[in-house]
Amino acid sequence: MRNTFMNTLFERASKDPKIVFITGDLGYSVVERFADELPNQFLNVGIAEQSMVGIAAGLASEGFRCFVYSIANFPTMRCLEQIRNDVCYHNLPVTIVSVGAGVSYGSLGYTHHAVEDLAIMRPLPNIIVGSPADPMETIALTNFFVDRNGPGYLRLGKNGEPAIHNSTPELSIGKPIKVRPGDQGIIFATGNVLNIANEAASVASRNLGIEISVWSFPFIKPIAIDSLQEILADAPFVLTVEEHVRSGGFGSAILEACSDNDIDVQIKSVFLNESPLTAVGSADYIRSQRGLSVDSIVSSIKRCL
Amino acid sequence: MTQRSFTLAQEARVKTVEMTSAANASHVGSGLSMMDILACLYTEVISIDPANPKSQNRDRVIVSKGHAAAAVYAILGTLDFFDASWLSEYCSDGSMLGGHVTSHGVPGVEFSTGSLGHGLPLGVGAALGIKRRLRSERVFVLCSDGELDEGTTWESALLAAHHSLSNLTLIVDRNRIQSLGSTETTLRLDPLDKKFESFGWEVSSVNGHDHSELIKVLLQPQTSPRVVIANTVKGYGISFMENSVYWHYHSASPEERDAAIHEIRSAKYA
Numbered sequence: 001m002r003n004t005f006m007n008t009l010f011e012r013a014s015k016d017p018k019i020v021f022i023t024g025d026l027g028y029s030v031v032e033r034f035a036d037e038l039p040n041q042f043l044n045v046g047i048a049e050q051s052m053v054g055i056a057a058g059l060a061s062e063g064f065r066c067f068v069y070s071i072a073n074f075p076t077m078r079c080l081e082q083i084r085n086d087v088c089y090h091n092l093p094v095t096i097v098s099v100g101a102g103v104s105y106g107s108l109g110y111t112h113h114a115v116e117d118l119a120i121m122r123p124l125p126n127i128i129v130g131s132p133a134d135p136m137e138t139i140a141l142t143n144f145f146v147d148r149n150g151p152g153y154l155r156l157g158k159n160g161e162p163a164i165h166n167s168t169p170e171l172s173i174g175k176p177i178k179v180r181p182g183d184q185g186i187i188f189a190t191g192n193v194l195n196i197a198n199e200a201a202s203v204a205s206r207n208l209g210i211e212i213s214v215w216s217f218p219f220i221k222p223i224a225i226d227s228l229q230e231i232l233a234d235a236p237f238v239l240t241v242e243e244h245v246r247s248g249g250f251g252s253a254i255l256e257a258c259s260d261n262d263i264d265v266q267i268k269s270v271f272l273n274e275s276p277l278t279a280v281g282s283a284d285y286i287r288s289q290r291g292l293s294v295d296s297i298v299s300s301i302k303r304c305l
Numbered sequence: 306m307t308q309r310s311f312t313l314a315q316e317a318r319v320k321t322v323e324m325t326s327a328a329n330a331s332h333v334g335s336g337l338s339m340m341d342i343l344a345c346l347y348t349e350v351i352s353i354d355p356a357n358p359k360s361q362n363r364d365r366v367i368v369s370k371g372h373a374a375a376a377v378y379a380i381l382g383t384l385d386f387f388d389a390s391w392l393s394e395y396c397s398d399g400s401m402l403g404g405h406v407t408s409h410g411v412p413g414v415e416f417s418t419g420s421l422g423h424g425l426p427l428g429v430g431a432a433l434g435i436k437r438r439l440r441s442e443r444v445f446v447l448c449s450d451g452e453l454d455e456g457t458t459w460e461s462a463l464l465a466a467h468h469s470l471s472n473l474t475l476i477v478d479r480n481r482i483q484s485l486g487s488t489e490t491t492l493r494l495d496p497l498d499k500k501f502e503s504f505g506w507e508v509s510s511v512n513g514h515d516h517s518e519l520i521k522v523l524l525q526p527q528t529s530p531r532v533v534i535a536n537t538v539k540g541y542g543i544s545f546m547e548n549s550v551y552w553h554y555h556s557a558s559p560e561e562r563d564a565a566i567h568e569i570r571s572a573k574y575a
Binding site: 040043045046048050051053054055056057058059060061062063064081082085086089090 | 432435456
């Protein structure tokens with residue numbers, strides 16, 4: 001996803017000198033072309049995330065459209081107040097780009113896992129939170145944020161995620177995209193783990209004989225209420241799947257939206273357990289150890305039946 | 306000193322005392338300490354049109370010590386950036402003018418501040434953007450000395466020097482008092498000039514209440530970012546408020562207010 005993001009942003013920035021890419025000294029082997037070919041639109045602030053976001057807000061106030069890039073929690077938690085006060089409060093066109101959604105950087109350990117970021121970014125004013133599931137959604141969301149004149153959060157995986165969509169999807173703000181048909185239950189998923197959700201739906205079809213539709217949510221904020229009302233009308237159940245802890249994440253967003261809008265449906269959620277692991281391992285290993293796997297999704301489906 | 310800067314500072318000091326007293330609001334001492342800096346900037350240094358305060362060719366003034374809001378509003382109201390009648394509603398229900406500087410609904414303010422250490426990164430970004438667009442506007446950031454404790458100051462100071470931001474001037478209101486006492490007993494800043502010099506900044510130290518000194522240094526051309534360490538007195542101009550952390554929090558009673566205004570008005574232009 002990070003390569004796709006960089007390539008897409010590079011293409012847009014080549015044609016638009018207002019686009020500025022700012023890194024907190026990360027992106028080795030990914031950012032060099034942008035730095036070499038568009039030096040006037042590139043800025044490495046060093047390892048200084050708080051000043052990075054403040055500077056981005058200052059640049060944005062002068063008419064630039066800034067993309068601030070770093071890993072996992074560094075461009076969110078380390079500089080949260082700058083995002084809140086300088087960017088969001090002033091409604092400036094700064095998109096925070098975090099690479100390493102969830103436990104993408106599995107073996108690097110908990111310090112490099114972004115598993116509480118959605119809960120932190122969702123409540124901020126004026127911000128739109130994007131969470132692409134594959135390279136195609138990454139292209140669409142990058143273009144969306146380039147075109148948007150306001151704050152954004154783009155939660156990217158790492159690299160090598162499989163393409164789920166055949167082509168770049170047409171985005172409509174807040175609306176999910178159907179990736180698998182079915183009428184005996186619904187899975188809502190976001191980000192990296194859409195392919196796990198898809199696989200779980202396949203297992204349910206094969207082993208349980210039920211057809212479950214799967215929807216990808218490229219947007220976590222806002223969520224289009226009319227879409228929810230339409231999709232969930234008469235649905236037997238909906239299962240949310242996310243690579244984030246329970247509190248304040250994607251499942252919470254769906255629960256809140258349903259509760260606030262009197263959408264009456266059985267909702268279960270699959271998420272990462274809150275406690276960090278002491279052991280390290282691959283992203284798949286950590287996901288499964290923290291409760292997020294094909295098996296855990298299938299188990300949750302069974303509970304809904 | 307100029308007649309214009311003196312008159313503006315005097316008038317805005319009176320209003321600041323009135324506003325904080327009426328609202329029972331804090332930070333009168335913080336406002337009085339930086340009033341001469343603001344008065345010099347707005348009368349003799351920056352180019353800005355109160356009737357068109359977002360004009361592209363304005364110089365930018367970013368007040369990082371947002372708690373000194375009353376002083377900023379007193380200056381802007383006196384200069385007709387907005388109707389001066391707003392000042393009497395400072396901190397009251399429904400007012401645009403709250404206890405920390407806000408650009409939301411207030412003409413002439415560049416950024417809403419209040420949490421300390423935000424102004425310099427914002428100013429560095431603005432100065433960098435202006436430079437990259439090959440424009441000539443200047444960016445002035447006014448911060449307190451206490452907020453130099455924040456790491457963001459030094460992160461962005463490094464970047465400003467690295468990119469030779471000669472259109473950026475940081476003015477430190479060096480009144481040597483922060484929230485609980487002296488800056489030097491809280492977290493030592495001296496030698497402050499040497500710190501900025503070692504970061505690659507041009508450094509000037511001036512009397513922050515001497516308008517001639519302030520105007521002269523603020524109009525000097527720069528080849529790199531410059532810090533003006535403006536040595537000031539918290540609560541300046543009102544003898545019973547000077548150099549006291551008490552007036553960081555306390556607001557003047559009606560009697561104290563009248564005595565303060567009498568003392569401000571007694572000062573003569575020389």
